[in-house]
Amino acid sequence: MKKNDFITLEIEDIGVGGEGIGKAEGMTFFVKDAIVEDVIEARITKLKKSYGYARLMKVLKPSGKRKEPKCLVARQCGGCQIQEIDYSEQLKFKERKVRNNLERIGGFDRAFLGRVMEPICGMEEPFHYRNKAQYPIGTDREGYPVAGFYAGRTHQIIPNMVCALGKEINTQVLEVVLDFMREFQIPAYSEETGRGLLRHVLIRTGFHTGEIMVCLIVNGTQIPHAEELTGRLRKLPGMTSITMNINCENTNVIMGKEIRLLWGKEYITDYIGEIKYQISPLSFYQVNPVQTEVLYGLACEYAGLTGNETVWDLYCGIGTISLFLAGKAKQVYGVEIIPQAIEDARKNADINGIENAEFYAGKAEEVLPDYYRKYETEHPEEHAHADVIVVDPPRKGCDQRLLETMVRMEAKRIVYVSCDSATLARDLKYLCGNGYEMKKVRTVDMFPHTVHVETVVLLSHKSPDSHIDIKVEFGEGKGKVPLEAIAERAKKYQPKPKITYKMIQEYVEKKYGFKVHTAYIAEVKRSLGMTMYDAPNAVEELNQPRKHPLKEKVEAIKDALKYFEVI
Numbered sequence: 178m179k180k181n182d183f184i185t186l187e188i189e190d191i192g193v194g195g196e197g198i199g200k201a202e203g204m205t206f207f208v209k210d211a212i213v214e215d216v217i218e219a220r221i222t223k224l225k226k227s228y229g230y231a232r233l234m235k236v237l238k239p240s241g242k243r244k245e246p247k248c249l250v251a252r253q254c255g256g257c258q259i260q261e262i263d264y265s266e267q268l269k270f271k272e273r274k275v276r277n278n279l280e281r282i283g284g285f286d287r288a289f290l291g292r293v294m295e296p297i298c299g300m301e302e303p304f305h306y307r308n309k310a311q312y313p314i315g316t317d318r319e320g321y322p323v324a325g326f327y328a329g330r331t332h333q334i335i336p337n338m339v340c341a342l343g344k345e346i347n348t349q350v351l352e353v354v355l356d357f358m359r360e361f362q363i364p365a366y367s368e369e370t371g372r373g374l375l376r377h378v379l380i381r382t383g384f385h386t387g388e389i390m391v392c393l394i395v396n397g398t399q400i401p402h403a404e405e406l407t408g409r410l411r412k413l414p415g416m417t418s419i420t421m422n423i424n425c426e427n428t429n430v431i432m433g434k435e436i437r438l439l440w441g442k443e444y445i446t447d448y449i450g451e452i453k454y455q456i457s458p459l460s461f462y463q464v465n466p467v468q469t470e471v472l473y474g475l476a477c478e479y480a481g482l483t484g485n486e487t488v489w490d491l492y493c494g495i496g497t498i499s500l501f502l503a504g505k506a507k508q509v510y511g512v513e514i515i516p517q518a519i520e521d522a523r524k525n526a527d528i529n530g531i532e533n534a535e536f537y538a539g540k541a542e543e544v545l546p547d548y549y550r551k552y553e554t555e556h557p558e559e560h561a562h563a564d565v566i567v568v569d570p571p572r573k574g575c576d577q578r579l580l581e582t583m584v585r586m587e588a589k590r591i592v593y594v595s596c597d598s599a600t601l602a603r604d605l606k607y608l609c610g611n612g613y614e615m616k617k618v619r620t621v622d623m624f625p626h627t628v629h630v631e632t633v634v635l636l637s638h639k640s641p642d643s644h645i646d647i648k649v650e651f652g653e654g655k656g657k658v659p660l661e662a663i664a665e666r667a668k669k670y671q672p673k674p675k676i677t678y679k680m681i682q683e684y685v686e687k688k689y690g691f692k693v694h695t696a697y698i699a700e701v702k703r704s705l706g707m708t709m710y711d712a713p714n715a716v717e718e719l720n721q722p723r724k725h726p727l728k729e730k731v732e733a734i735k736d737a738l739k740y741f742e743v744i
């Protein structure tokens with residue numbers, strides 16, 4: 178077999194990127210747009226030692242799972258990868274993908290997963306769900322402006338104004354913009370030359386409000402005859418905000434930093450549940466409003482809030498989960514790396530009159546450990562507290578330093594929202610190896626017709642939840658517990674009080690006349706192989722060289738540990 182050879186394949190499986198997988202002459206081939214149970218003719222495009230890639234040339238016998246795509250350019254366009262697969266099969270594929278990762282990477286037992294995994298939440302109407310679209314503008318061979326989407330992994334524009342995932346109004350907006358460009362000879366931007374004006378058209382729609390935003394991304398500071406354009410766009414029902422965004426850089430990044438208002442408001446408004454949001458062209462906002470409510474509802478259900486809880490929402494974006502949970506919690510803290518998003522979160526809390534949500538700009542893996550360290554240093558007898566921790570990290574998952582602090586904080590419940598089940602599985606392995614138990618897993622199809630899937634997991638801290646039921650009979654006789662023995666036994670089994678670093682420090686100072694730093698106590702405990710769950714300086718020590726106490730201090734600390742029967 179060699180490159181460009183034609184092969185016949187029976188497709189047996191589906192790869193993580195949605196491609197069909199089949200075998201020919203002992204070699205595994207990956208074929209885009211081929212579907213399980215298809216028999217196809219394909220041309221080899223790349224050969225490796227034991228596998229290769231091939232291009233689908235002809236479907237010889239179509240699979241029963243094959244569906245006529247709604248979109249005419251489904252194959253060429255890079256937006257959807259699996260539109261040709263029947264939707265119920267897409268859902269099975271996504272569930273399987275998550276289960277396989279939890280099994281292979283997370284090391285969870287298949288039977289156990291069968292018990293904790295709840296059925297995937299799919300969409301009733303899996304088309305036209307996106308509330309945001311960014312259309313690149315280009316020029317066709319005849320020199321006319323076109324709008325569409327990039328072909329997969331390229332910047333070649335596939336002209337298409339009727340995307341099956343976007344809102345129907347998008348087509349009307351694009352028709353107005355392209356007509357205007359033709360009439361007033363407004364040139365489309367060219368990535369090759371860096372010349373031309375209009376680069377992209379961003380369209381956003383408020384799902385509950387019907388408000389529409391159009392933002393024209395331009396390589397310049399002015400749009401000639403802009404009033405004519407806004408006048409035409411304003412006639413479309415729901416038009417609320419027309420802005421332009423200046424991006425004169427030679428870059429792949431779509432949006433520039435500066436926004437100028439052309440007509441209407443600077444933002445549109447929408448709701449998730451009861452919470453109102455102001456969304457500007459640069460704001461991050463979930464793109465599937467129907468499934469966002471499902472996802473957040475699930476996160477809220479798993480958080481099990483009664484009104485008394487302190488909740489940390491890490492990787493909080495514009496605070497959408499934080500604000501969604503705030504009404505059911507005592508206090509919510511949100512942490513996000515992008516300062517602009519934190520400003521939006523605070524503004525959205527204000528708009529909704531929410532006073533029990535505080536937001537911090539910074540890296541989750543720095544803000545939480547810093548809080549933990551500071552709290553335990555200032556309150557040595559107490560434990561830095563969180564009832565529920567919610568994490569919703571980007572695809573790379575949670576930082577190890579953050580996971581370590583989460584384990585130390587011993588939150589009763591962790592709700593992990595993930596957009597990448599491989600990194601989710603890796604992080605769950607760590608958390609479940611360090612005091613947590615996986616209780617529930619549910620996938621939510623936020624992006625039908627693409628290979629992406631969101632997963633929500635509930636983890637519960639083992640100690641407070643575990644209990645055993647014992648039946649005891651009191652009195653005299655076989656199998657009964659004599660009453661007089663009860664007091665004696667109770668004394669024996671009385672839980673030992675928690676020995677704090679402060680108690681050890683006070684004991685040493687009283688007996689030996691010198692002070693010992695908490696980091697030294699931690700170091701001695703570590704040298705004795707003791708569990709370091711509650712060492713307040715452990716994270717600090719990962720970043721800095723460990724402190725080594727003098728011998729006399731080591732002996733004094735060991736003496737204190739013996740005195741308190743810790744060793």
Ligand SMILES: C[S@@+](CC[C@H](N)C(=O)[O-])C[C@H]1O[C@@H](n2cnc3c(N)ncnc32)[C@H](O)[C@@H]1O
Nearest residue numbers: 492493494497513514515539540541569570571
């Ligand atoms: C998947 S989004 C979740 C956003 C939000 N929870 C929501 O539902 O809209 C992940 C967020 O994490 C933020 N982020 C990325 N790295 C971070 C870090 N190290 N610390 C805090 N936030 C981070 C990103 O800016 C992004 O807003």
